[in-house]
Amino acid sequence: MRKTILSAFIALACAATAMAADNVKATVHADKAGAKINREIYGQFSEHLGTCIYGGLWVGEGSQIPNINGYRKDVFEALKVLKVPVLRWPGGCFADDYHWMDGIGPKNQRPSLRNNNWGGTIEDNSFGTHEFLNLCEMLGCEPYISGNVGSGTVKEMAQWVEYMTSDGDTPMARLRRQNGREKAWHVKYFGIGNEAWGCGGNMTPEYYSDEFRKFNTYLRDYTGNKLYRIGSGASDYDYKWTEVLMDRIGNRMQGVSLHYYTCTGWGGPKGSATKFDNDQYYWALGKCLEIEEVIKKHKAIMDKKDPEGRVGLLVDEWGTWWDEEPGTISGHLYQQNALRDAFVAALSLNVFHKYTERVKMANIAQVVNVLQSMILTDQEGTGHMVLTPTYHVFEMYTPFQEATYLPLDLESEIIQVSKAYFKEKEGARDAGYRPCPMLSASAAKTTDGSIVLAVTNVSLDKAQTIDFALEGFAAKTFSGRILTSENVADFNDFQHPNVVAPAEFKDAKLKKDVLTVKIPAKSIVVLNIK
Numbered sequence: 001m002r003k004t005i006l007s008a009f010i011a012l013a014c015a016a017t018a019m020a021a022d023n024v025k026a027t028v029h030a031d032k033a034g035a036k037i038n039r040e041i042y043g044q045f046s047e048h049l050g051t052c053i054y055g056g057l058w059v060g061e062g063s064q065i066p067n068i069n070g071y072r073k074d075v076f077e078a079l080k081v082l083k084v085p086v087l088r089w090p091g092g093c094f095a096d097d098y099h100w101m102d103g104i105g106p107k108n109q110r111p112s113l114r115n116n117n118w119g120g121t122i123e124d125n126s127f128g129t130h131e132f133l134n135l136c137e138m139l140g141c142e143p144y145i146s147g148n149v150g151s152g153t154v155k156e157m158a159q160w161v162e163y164m165t166s167d168g169d170t171p172m173a174r175l176r177r178q179n180g181r182e183k184a185w186h187v188k189y190f191g192i193g194n195e196a197w198g199c200g201g202n203m204t205p206e207y208y209s210d211e212f213r214k215f216n217t218y219l220r221d222y223t224g225n226k227l228y229r230i231g232s233g234a235s236d237y238d239y240k241w242t243e244v245l246m247d248r249i250g251n252r253m254q255g256v257s258l259h260y261y262t263c264t265g266w267g268g269p270k271g272s273a274t275k276f277d278n279d280q281y282y283w284a285l286g287k288c289l290e291i292e293e294v295i296k297k298h299k300a301i302m303d304k305k306d307p308e309g310r311v312g313l314l315v316d317e318w319g320t321w322w323d324e325e326p327g328t329i330s331g332h333l334y335q336q337n338a339l340r341d342a343f344v345a346a347l348s349l350n351v352f353h354k355y356t357e358r359v360k361m362a363n364i365a366q367v368v369n370v371l372q373s374m375i376l377t378d379q380e381g382t383g384h385m386v387l388t389p390t391y392h393v394f395e396m397y398t399p400f401q402e403a404t405y406l407p408l409d410l411e412s413e414i415i416q417v418s419k420a421y422f423k424e425k426e427g428a429r430d431a432g433y434r435p436c437p438m439l440s441a442s443a444a445k446t447t448d449g450s451i452v453l454a455v456t457n458v459s460l461d462k463a464q465t466i467d468f469a470l471e472g473f474a475a476k477t478f479s480g481r482i483l484t485s486e487n488v489a490d491f492n493d494f495q496h497p498n499v500v501a502p503a504e505f506k507d508a509k510l511k512k513d514v515l516t517v518k519i520p521a522k523s524i525v526v527l528n529i530k
């Protein structure tokens with residue numbers, strides 16, 4: 001039976017001890033394997049927003065920056081390491097303003113337009129369908145296309161699917177061949193709109209459901225390709241949206257999305273990525289962890305209406321959303337990425353693992369230069385690139401992809417923000433009691449039979465020793481890596497690219513089937529146990 005988390009409250013003001021007194025007891029139930037962790041949980045999201053596409057993924061064939069057919073070489077190689085399973089494109093809000101025919105054919109004939117969602121930047125359409133789908137093939141990942149419901153037509157969307165996936169002698173397949181691509185691409189994931197409740201058309205769930213039915217009717221499965229149709233789902237706590245969609249189109253969609261962002265203030269400043277106090281730190285982590293409650297509630301609705309678990313819940317936008325970095329272009333959502341962001345990544349991934357039976361995909365927002373990105377490329381054109389702390393979490397967590405989830409019991413103290421901060425938040429849109437457990441962990445049995453165990457200690461000042469009983473597993477050896485830094489606000493930049501980087505971790509002992517791990521404050525440890 002899963003133990004509940006201890007509710008030993010620590011007032012921050014008096015949480016000054018450097019080391020918790022007793023070892024915490026934990027159990028990894030290797031004998032009670034759960035579901036396979038969908039590798040799509042490690043999905044990425046790329047939008048025509050700021051420098052995510054232009055300057056991030058794509059620099060063009062003629063660029064001084066080393067590239068492979070126009071794709072930034074260093075970024076491409078770094079993404080290869082992450083084994084990206086799925087990449088979402090072209091938005092986001094941009095998707096419902098995007099007309100795919102603008103992005104095909106000779107580049108010098110493609111129209112330049114204003115990106116109305118993101119800062120009015122000129123979009124020259126040099127990165128379009130071919131550039132995106134070829135990139136997915138090179139990365140070996142599934143493409144996830146977001147279709148335009150908000151300002152597009154049924155015909156336009158139907159023709160896009162035909163253009164990408166028809167291998168027959170059909171008009172759109174002929175056009176594709178004329179543009180240099182003989183074979184149809186494989187496209188599995190197709191989103192019918194994005195944020196239909198907001199930038200995707202400001203619809204009601206009832207109206208959107210009817211739109212979904214209409215658009216969906218004309219999206220054909222061409223020979224050899226079967227679309228996984230995704231409904232534009234809820235934002236955060238909008239359970240009614242999920243309820244209506246499940247009632248009206250639950251039998252027509254294979255997945256429904258959910259968007260959930262972490263920041264320290266909605267509707268005003270969202271908080272700095274690198275300058276925050278202890279209260280803001282713990283509160284943000286509590287807010288991030290609240291995603292578990294949110295998933296549980298959406299899942300409960302889905303479980304009732306779809307007990308067979310046919311429809312997947314896809315968290316296709318998640319991550320931190322901080323204030324834009326001072327001096328950067330407004331509307332480009334360029335933010336730094338600190339060790340705190342790495343915690344948000346690790347804690348969220350742990351939650352997704354736990355609900356993998358329903359959570360079939362998650363796409364962190366976004367892959368390069370936008371929001372909680374994996375990679376930052378310089379904005380000055382010097383050709384530098386930096387891997388963020390979040391990148392390192394995704395890299396350290398790669399063994400979880402397709403591994404089998406193992407239930408785990410772990411007790412943790414709960415850290416709470418100061419009363420003064422709680423009071424300050426009162427009445428704000430994002431007010432709420434957000435407990436933050438000091439420890440969290442996730443375990444899985446990998447495809448080679450070993451156990452991968454990730455442990456996070458978010459405490460600012462307390463190390464903790466944990467005894468992990470490995471039930472049903474005869475452990476012989478282990479190895480590990482740690483991600484930590486002196487300060488939770490530490491980050492990597494072009495001058496100092498390795499401030500937050502993984503290092504070897506040795507502070508563990510194996511005795512019989514108990515692995516005792518001493519996990520320092522402010523750290524993420526990932527162990528491989530054989």
Ligand code: AHR
Pocket residue numbers: 047091092093094194195317365366371
């Ligand atoms: O990821 C940035 C934006 O956040 C997306 O375009 C939109 O879908 C969401 O509101």
